[in-house]
Amino acid sequence: MRESSSAWVRNRNTVRYTPKSLGSVSQTVILGVLVLVVGLIYVTQGTKATGFDYELSKVESEIAELEAKKEDLAVERARLTSIASNNQSTVAANMEVAEVSGYAE
Amino acid sequence: MAEDRIKFLKLGLYFVAGVIMVRLFFVQIIQNKMWVAKAEEQHTMENKILAKRGEIYMMDGSEPVAVVMNEKVYTVVVDPMAADEEELRGLIFGEDMKENLVASEEEVFRDRTRRYFLVARNVGTQKAKQIREAEPAGVWLKEGTKRVYPEGELGARLLGFVNAEGEGQYGVEGALNKELKGTDGLLKTVADVNRVALSIGNDNVKIPAKDGEDVVLTIDRxxxxxxxxILKEKMEEFGKDQASAVVMNPNTGEILAMANLPGYDPANYAEVESADVFINRVTEDPYEPASVCKAFTFATGVDLGVLGPETTYYNNGYEVIDGWKINNASQYDSLLGPTSIQKALNWSLNTGSIYALKLIGGDANRITEEGRKKLYEYYTEKFGLGKETGVELYENLGLIGDPVEGDGRDSLYANMTFGQNMLVTMMQVISGYNTLVNGGKKVTPSVVEGEMVGGELVKKERGEGEQVISEETSRVMREMLWGTRTTYRANGTDPAGYYIGGKTGTAQVIRDGKYSMDEWVATYVGFGGTEGELPEYTVMVRIWKDGETTSAETYALPIFSEISNYMINYLKLRPKQE
Known part of the structure; x- marks a missing residue:
């Protein structure tokens, strides 16, 4: 008689324990899936970081563009307030030469 | 049979695996460095972060204003093989690019085998943006900066310019190139196919650029x-073609104006006819100063206590030294006979300054070695002639002869008492005059007021100045120079209540190794301020034309007077109340 048959006794609630284990194919598949998941997480995070870099690059370009605009405006302002442009202004052209005035004694 | 096939297959696989292993060994071990370098080249981006060149400011009263600025510009490069001529016709070869184009459409597309053609320079940011957004094939934009000059030619020979390599040349740009230039930074990072810098990677390097200093000049625009x-108007009026002037605060050494005409447009510096216009004649061009030096000779005597304005000598109209006859320029009979030192300065008598040299040497009848040595010491050490003044610009030292070594020292030094046989710069002369009139202090002339930091002016610290002659000598010299100007005052051009003094200098020019009798350079140097107070400004003027006689009284003095009157108004100086 096999050892397992001794567990079969009339009117007793018994459970048969059968050792269960994953086969080698299942293990390989699970390992593969795990590697895939980890890989996906890595790729997702990497892409996320790269996405930030693109965002950063765009913001930096905008900053550079605004700075260039600011510099252009500063140059324009300096040109408009220069002595040369003041002298050539219509206001300067219409000024009259001051004459010596008499003072009341 | 089947087993044989499997064996054969196995052997085949082993062989292929072996070949791969050997190849991998070569690639990964033997050729490792080469492949790593190639990989890095493809996925890393290395860019120089360009430092911004510092801007240059002048003062506008108490406010700094930018006179040399930077503008971002682009150079357009086209690959004729890859570019579409039709597309570029309106975009790059249009009317709006007319001033920037350096090559025509026809020139660029004549030979389509060329891969690189520089098409346009100094393209503005707006146009560059338009080109970039159109994404034309075979077109690159190269970023750069150019110097812009809102004040045009103002102070061009003082400011200098920046050449195509980004190096400052002449003037402030050249002398302060190191401070203005800054240091470029470096960005080395992993990049993707779009050349976007990525933050991943362990070898990323970012060294920020250190921008150049924004230099503020003491020059008041x-x-x-x-x-x-004034110089331009007077040059036209007098028919002269060269003039220089410098205005200073004699008490601090600050230079308020430094002008050299003719000027040039620094934005188009390559278009000048001669590089001569780049020279700053105030600091870089030594010349014989002539009679303005008499004030230094008399000051030496006054400071040593051997003469005063009332000291008298006998004026024969000439002196003979080492066998050479030295004449006075003024040969009026009324000037002959017993003459005071004040009168010798007033009439610029060479015999008076030679007599002073004799007294300095301790013997009223002859020039001595002791006298030469003392005059040399005062000229060079106390008044700074023939020495670097310390101004933050290129300087030429000039030449002051040795008092002992060499032949004909007596004759040489007799000539030096009235500014001949020596070479000095205008900067040295006006610095010496500052000492004569500011109470006897040797102050370093300066063109740098400070630096702009965060939009605010941080002023440079200035020293007090060393006391090199006594306050009393300085007072006497102010009085003597006032007396001299009074003698030559041009029809009452000086307003009442102000204390204005000065001295003329008409220098002979050496041509072909000897003094020309037909070519003279006119100079005038003087001071001004409220009567009874220390002077507020000193002015030196030099005007000439090659091959012509230019006398100081006729040409340099009126220019000084006009500048002096302007300074009185500009500085809002109050006249002395009676």
């Missing part, structure tokens, strides 16, 4: 503009 205007 209003004074500079008016001095240049």
């Amino acid at each position: 209003n004074v500079q503009n008016n001095v240049e205007r």
Whole structure:
């Protein structure tokens, strides 16, 4: 008689324990899936970081563009307030030469 | 049979695996460095972060204003093989790019085998953006900066320019190139196919650029503009073609204006006819100063206590030294006979300054070695002639002869008492005059007021100045120079209540190794301020034309007077109340 048959006794609630284990194919598949998941997480995070870099690059370009605009405006302002442009202004052209005035004694 | 096939297959697989292993060994071990370098080249981006060149400011009263600025510009490069001519016709070869184009459409597309053609320079940011957004094939934009000059030619020979390599040349740009230039930074990072810098990677390097200093000059743009205007008007009126002037605060050494005409447009510096216009004649061009030096000779005597304005000598109209006859320029009979030192300065008598040299040497009848040595010491050490003044610009030292070594020292030094046989710069002369009139202090002339930091002016610290002659000598010299100007005052041009003094200098020019009798350079140097107070300004003027006689009284003095009157108004100096 096999050892397992001794567990079969009339009117007793018994459970048969059968050792269960994953086969080698299942293990390989699970390992593969795990590697895939980890890989996906890595790729997702990497892409996320790269996405930030693109965002950063765009913001930096905008900053550079605004700075260039600011510099252009500063140059324009300096040109408009220069002595040369003041002298050539219509206001300067219409000024009259001051004459010596008499003072009341 | 089947087993044989499997064996054969196995052997085949082993062989292929072996070949792969050997290849991998070569690639990964033997050729490792080469492949790593190639990989890095493809996925890393290395860019120089360009430092911004510092801007240059002048003062506008108490406010700094930018006179040399930077503008971002682009160079357009086209690959004719890859570019579409039709597409570029309106975009790059249009009317709006007319001033920037350096090559025509026809030239660029004549030979389509060329891969690189520089098409346009100094393209503005707006146009560059338009080109970039159109994404034309075979077109690159290269970023750069160019210097812009909102004040045009104002102070050009003082400011200098920046050449195509980004190096400062001449003037402030050249002398302060190191401070203005800054240090470039470096960005080395992993990049993707779009050349976007990625933050991943362990070898990323970012060294920020250190921008150049924004230098603020002591030059007041209003004074500079008016001095240049006066020089220009007078040059036209007198028919002269060269003129220089410098205006200073004699008490601090600050230079308020430094003008050299003719000028040039620094934005188009390559278009000048001669590089001569780049020279700053105030600091870089030594010349014989002539009679303005008499004030230094008399000051030496006064400071040593051997003479005063009332000291008298006998004026024969000439002196003979080492067998050479030295004449006075003024040969009026009324000047002959017993003459005071004050009168010798007033009439610029060479015999008077030679007599002073004799007294300095301790013997009223002859020039001695002791006298030469003392005059040399005062000229060079106390008044700074023939020495670097310390101004933050290129300087030429000039030449002051040795008092002992060499032949004909007596004759040489007799000539030096009235500014001949020596070479000095205008900067040295006016610095010496500052000492004569500011109470006897040797102050370092300076063109740098400070630096702009975060939009605010941080002023440079200045020293007090060393006391090199006594306050009393300085007072006497002010009085003597006032007396001299009074003698030559041009029809009452000096307003009442102000204390204005000065001295003329008409220098002979050496041509072909000897003094020319037909070519003279006119100079005038003087001071001004409220009567009874220390002077507020000193002015030196030099005007000439090659091959012509230019006398100081006729040409340099009126220019000084006009600048002096402008300074009185500009500085809002109050006249002395009676």
